[in-house]
Amino acid sequence: MIYLEIFISFFQIGLFSFGGGYAALPLIEAQVLEYHNWLTIEEFADLLTISQMTPGPIAINAATFVGTKVAGLPGAVIATVGCVTPSIIIILTLSYFYFKYRNLSSIQNILKGLRPAVVSLIASAGLSILMLTVFKTEGITLSNIQLSDINFIGITIVAISVFILRKFKIDPIKVMLGTGVIGVLVYGLF
Amino acid sequence: MKKNIKFYWKLFLSTFTISAFTIGGGYVIVPLMRKKFVEELKWIDEEEMLNVVAISQSAPGPIAVNTSIMVGYRLAGIPGAFVTTVGTVLPPLIIITIIAKFYEAFKENRIISSLLLGMRAGVAAVIIDVIIKMARNVTKTKDKISIAIMVTALIAAVILDINAALIIILSGAFGGFFYNFVKKAGDIQ
Numbered sequence: 001m002i003y004l005e006i007f008i009s010f011f012q013i014g015l016f017s018f019g020g021g022y023a024a025l026p027l028i029e030a031q032v033l034e035y036h037n038w039l040t041i042e043e044f045a046d047l048l049t050i051s052q053m054t055p056g057p058i059a060i061n062a063a064t065f066v067g068t069k070v071a072g073l074p075g076a077v078i079a080t081v082g083c084v085t086p087s088i089i090i091i092l093t094l095s096y097f098y099f100k101y102r103n104l105s106s107i108q109n110i111l112k113g114l115r116p117a118v119v120s121l122i123a124s125a126g127l128s129i130l131m132l133t134v135f136k137t138e139g140i141t142l143s144n145i146q147l148s149d150i151n152f153i154g155i156t157i158v159a160i161s162v163f164i165l166r167k168f169k170i171d172p173i174k175v176m177l178g179t180g181v182i183g184v185l186v187y188g189l190f
Numbered sequence: 191m192k193k194n195i196k197f198y199w200k201l202f203l204s205t206f207t208i209s210a211f212t213i214g215g216g217y218v219i220v221p222l223m224r225k226k227f228v229e230e231l232k233w234i235d236e237e238e239m240l241n242v243v244a245i246s247q248s249a250p251g252p253i254a255v256n257t258s259i260m261v262g263y264r265l266a267g268i269p270g271a272f273v274t275t276v277g278t279v280l281p282p283l284i285i286i287t288i289i290a291k292f293y294e295a296f297k298e299n300r301i302i303s304s305l306l307l308g309m310r311a312g313v314a315a316v317i318i319d320v321i322i323k324m325a326r327n328v329t330k331t332k333d334k335i336s337i338a339i340m341v342t343a344l345i346a347a348v349i350l351d352i353n354a355a356l357i358i359i360l361s362g363a364f365g366g367f368f369y370n371f372v373k374k375a376g377d378i379q
Contacts, residue, residue: 054306068290087252099264112336115241115328127348180306
């Protein structure tokens, strides 16, 4: 039964991918390329490209892509459901205990230590997205940096957007749509 | 806040649009959620949002999905969690299903790639804006320990490339130990 196989594979991917995002990659690769021959290595590389270009968690993107290839739209839906089922069970359990015991001072103390660290983790993720915009090619380090690698147009767009966001109360979605249109005008025309 | 159809629709629409624009995945969704639920709708306060993110990060599964589930549960119990989960997974489900069919054309299309390149700059700007606000909220407390944790975690994540889950566990353990035993609970507030 192909649907059950898809469900079980993506259930495992959801269950064992700690740290999110790229941590799920080796698990997806093992399930999709090694245990089942659902994708060729080229298709897997395509999947990675698509995931980077499109919105959404990489595990969900992979689930949909593989599900569609193997068993059409029902396959995509089942793979996605399989992928989020462990999250739903685990997070609902954690939520229950968190909202029940969050006022205990020992829990408060732990959370007080966590919060500044979370700010930094978000900053670190933001930094890697920023780097993709600042440089034209990937894998740039301080030692091999060249002026021609720097994407001045990208930096300008980011700087103006930050200014607009901080100066005016504007919906961030509108800012992103706006920079998308600017991207088409600037990069699409050259 | 009344839990009527309008509320659930707004909850669904919020997570759906956020997910549809979360290029880059993972933590990118968090600043957008903060902007929507903390700043705009004022349904959750800043501290709670950071707690939710910390717990979502320490559990397996995509952070974006985990955070959505917990935000939904916090606002409207199990039905809320169901609505936010569907809202979060639907955009990638729709987009990837379509792309999987027209992949070759999509890959070669210059308009689409430049649109996404431009949007990535917008995403970076939104994250910068949110990080400035969050970092300022930490420094505003004037709590030296919090500031030290933030700086240490930043170095650990960016320069030392230490696993995010490990950073969460260590800072939580440190907070629990330090505020319980070194500083008396009464001094914190």
